Amino acid sequence: MQIRYSVDYADISRKAALIIAAQVQIKPHSVLGLATGSTPIGTYKELIRFHHEEDLDFSKVKSVNLDEYYGLGPDHEQSYHYFMRQNFFDHINIHLENTHVPDGLTADVSKTCAEYDAMVASLGGTDIQLLGIGDNGHIAFNEPHSFFFANTHLVDLNEETIKANARFFASENEVPRQAITMGMRSILSAKLILLLASGPKKAAAIGQMIHGPVDPQLPASILQLHPNVMVIADREALALA
Numbered sequence: 001m002q003i004r005y006s007v008d009y010a011d012i013s014r015k016a017a018l019i020i021a022a023q024v025q026i027k028p029h030s031v032l033g034l035a036t037g038s039t040p041i042g043t044y045k046e047l048i049r050f051h052h053e054e055d056l057d058f059s060k061v062k063s064v065n066l067d068e069y070y071g072l073g074p075d076h077e078q079s080y081h082y083f084m085r086q087n088f089f090d091h092i093n094i095h096l097e098n099t100h101v102p103d104g105l106t107a108d109v110s111k112t113c114a115e116y117d118a119m120v121a122s123l124g125g126t127d128i129q130l131l132g133i134g135d136n137g138h139i140a141f142n143e144p145h146s147f148f149f150a151n152t153h154l155v156d157l158n159e160e161t162i163k164a165n166a167r168f169f170a171s172e173n174e175v176p177r178q179a180i181t182m183g184m185r186s187i188l189s190a191k192l193i194l195l196l197a198s199g200p201k202k203a204a205a206i207g208q209m210i211h212g213p214v215d216p217q218l219p220a221s222i223l224q225l226h227p228n229v230m231v232i233a234d235r236e237a238l239a240l241a
């Protein structure tokens, strides 16, 4: 695991965006694994800037997102479909048909999940997988106690995650209780994993991810077994690393 210290959130975002931009320049048909949440927003802003100011071209890029709330449609303002359009896709020249986010309104969850894994496999896995980390060490919505090698599946969000995500909703009651999440198998099929973390709330999870045992209680600890992980984080997030 390679650790890259950053001075602040802007520095994390710049470093991550530079790596993703280089990937897209070297391989225009790259498959990018993307995340939502607060952490990657600065990275998306930098990539949008590179698109406008440096002609970074996303026209051949394909993308695969980690997760979606179960029960939210693409036009719901808190859905991850909506988030991705608003924070990234609508501002670059990626073709929307080349972007993939799990269908939160599916009537057939197991079919949707199986098709999502098959789609990721058919793309050859992701070239870069961008990840945030939950305060409890989750990645995507693979919560503590999850079996490490689940495929894409429907998951019950735990109380900690519901509380952490309530800031995006009018009240905690409105946070969906379930999500469709990519499983560890697809996440770990990435050639490079870029995990970003900022702020003191992430310190315990980051410390355990790096130094703790590989244990499903701290889902991100599985990344110790991946050959190509780069953690880009500020000093607060790395305080216990």
Ligand code: F6R
Pocket (backbone or CB within 6 Å): 034, 035, 036, 037, 038, 039, 040, 066, 067, 131, 132, 133, 134, 135, 138, 139, 140, 141
């Ligand atoms: C988002 C995702 C989540 C977040 C994590 C951290 O697609 O899969 O695992 O990365 O909850 O969220 P933030 O960045 O809001 O702290």
